[in-house]
Amino acid sequence: MESIVSQDRLPIGREHELLISLEAAGLGPEEAQAVIESRNNILATKVVNFIRQHGFEPTTPQRIARHIMGRENFLGVEHAIECFGGVNLTKKQLLKLAEVPYSEATLEQYKDSHVLVAVPPISILDMEKSEGKYPFAWRTDDWYKNQPFAKKRGQVGWHLIRKGLVSDSVGKPWSQQKKLLGENEEIPEARVILYTDIGLQSLAESFFFGELAYCADTASSKNGVFQIFIGYFGLEQLRIDGTKHKEMEWEGVGKLTPSAFIPHRVPGRIGLFSAIKPNQ
Known part of the structure; x- marks a missing residue:
């Protein structure tokens, strides 16, 4: 799976809001580290694709x-x-x-x-x-x-x-x-x-x-x-x-x-x- 590279960086304030939302949903240090260490950024790519599909995953x-x-x-x-x-x-x-x-x-x-x-x-x-x-x-x-x-x-x-x-x-x-x-x-x-x-x-x-x-x-x-x-x-x-x-x-x-x-x-x-x- 190819990694997704954003063409535009999020503003610092928006990055902070995103992090707060993820933490509220249960993101902890272990999950964050897993995303960071994921080979070829696979986990982050899956998350972004899931968001782009509006939270729907085909059966x-x-x-x-x-x-x-x-x-x-x-x-x-x-x-x-x-x-x-x-x-x-x-x-x-x-x-x-x-x-x-x-x-x-x-x-x-x-x-x-x-x-x-x-x-x-x-x-x-x-x-x-x-x-x-x-x-x-x-x-x-x-x-x-x-x-x-x-x-x-x-x-x-x-x-x-x-x-x-x-x-x-x-x-x-x-x-x-x-x-x-x-x-x-x-x-x-x-x-x-x-x-x-x-x-x-x-x-x-x-x-x-x-x-x-x-x-x-x-x-x-x-x-x-x-x-x-x-x-x-x-x-x-x-x-x-x-x-x-x-x-x-x-x-x-x-x-x-x-x-x-x-x-x-x-x-x-x-x-x-x-x-x-x-x-x-």
């Missing part, structure tokens, strides 16, 4: 999953804590994330086409509050802010999300799109897709999805029930919108589908997001 199943998926296709628990400072996971939630609900064989099968994500209980509105940290613009249309799907924080859990859209789903009617899913696939929620996109942007500075695609969520108004779709519209501008259910069957290639909530029309070529179902 063995998580380490295996990370190794299989690779850095660019894995968003772990520490990412949730670091990316959204307001996310505080309880011991029970961390325990639930300790086990990854996919076999090693499944992860090997989908390691190139999917991304494994530990999603905290966080809503679309929660994520919107952090918009300044990410390279996209939220549309000013706020129709969804009173909709249940935008407020829903959901349960903490792992998700194996397809990178991109279901093959050959773009422009097909809703009933045909759903038939393209395999027995082990499901349609993910909008909050999960959006969280995944934000996470991958922070890793690779590239967009996870670009085309418009349907999620599992629905919204309702006096005009009926609408299926939610999200994607980018124009120059890196996030769009959250919906299509009226009765209009989803005649949506086709080249046709324009009326926006459910925003007063202008959008291309009708909308695809479908998918995810692998976790082990039961």
